[in-house]
Amino acid sequence: MVELIVIRHAQASFGADDYDVLSELGHAQSRALGQALAAQGVKPDALWIGEQRRHRETLEGVAEGLGLDAATAQVHPGLNEFDFHGLLEARYRGRDRPENLHTDRTTHFxxxxxxxxxxxxxxxxxxxxxxxxxxxxxxxxRAAMLEGAGQVLAVSSGGAIGRMVAETVEAPEEQMVHLQLQIKNCAVSRFIAGRSRLYLTGFNETPHIGAATAHLLTYS
Structure with missing residues (x-):
């Protein structure tokens, strides 16, 4: 049996020239999550990340809290986010984009x-x-991460996680983006692999956020 713990990356740099870098708050979120998972008794047998910098930086903070070496993580491009900027280029090819697309959160989402x-x-x-x-x-x-046994921890992005969750619960495709937009930074989704299928056992969990750490709650 495999338990799969998939974490959305910590807060990146929304509106900056390079989004694919954690903010200072993002680094704090990842370390706090690692400590919270350690308190829950999480002891991953394998670590996975996508190819993006924010995945690696998030895992480094989580691994610090768990007392693990992030350098042992396996990399899989299937955990990468879809290319939203590229989709925008294709969608608005030959016409103007909406104003404040990358600076106003309401417009962006x-x-x-x-x-x-x-x-x-x-x-x-x-x-x-x-x-x-x-x-x-x-x-x-998903198949690569489930090939082994034990507990697997991975860092990915909202769209990829939203798609994995939607498919696991057999939701219509359009539910993927609605799930994606709910997922908090450093939120945890959990899956258990049975003999014939994957089961969702937790979604959008934030064990590192409480009354004293409410400032760690972000979505982008």
Whole structure:
């Protein structure tokens, strides 16, 4: 049996030139989560991350709290986020983008939701990655992580986790983005692999956040 613990990366740098870098708060979130997981008795037998910097930096903080070596993590591209900027380029090719897309959070997440739904429906010409390919690589990452036994801990991104959760509970494809937009930074989703299928046993958990650490709650 395999227990799969999948963590969304900590707060990245929204609105900055390079989003793929944790903020100072993001580093604090990852360390706090590692300590909280250690208190729960989490002892991963394997570590996995996607290829993005925010995945690695998040795992480094979590591993510090757990007393593990993040350098032992295996890397799988299936845990990467989809290319939202590339999807925007394809969707708005030849026309103006909405104002304040990358600076106003309300606008950003409204456009994200609309863009993902159009992508799933095949309404975006020449996307950087077809929806079917995105789904296939998430499945490939899941299969790779479930090949062993014991407890597996992985760091990924909201879209990839949303897709994994939606498929596990057999939700319609359009539910993926609605799940994605709920997932907090450093939130934990848990799965158990049975003999014939994967079961979702926890979603969007934040064991590191309480009354004294409410400032650690972020979504982007």
């Amino acid at each position: 409204r456009i994200l939701r609309e863009t993902v739904l159009e992508w799933q429906q095949g309404k975006i010409a020449d996307p950087p990655e077809p929806w079917s390919d995105f789904t296939a690589r998430i499945r490939a990452a």
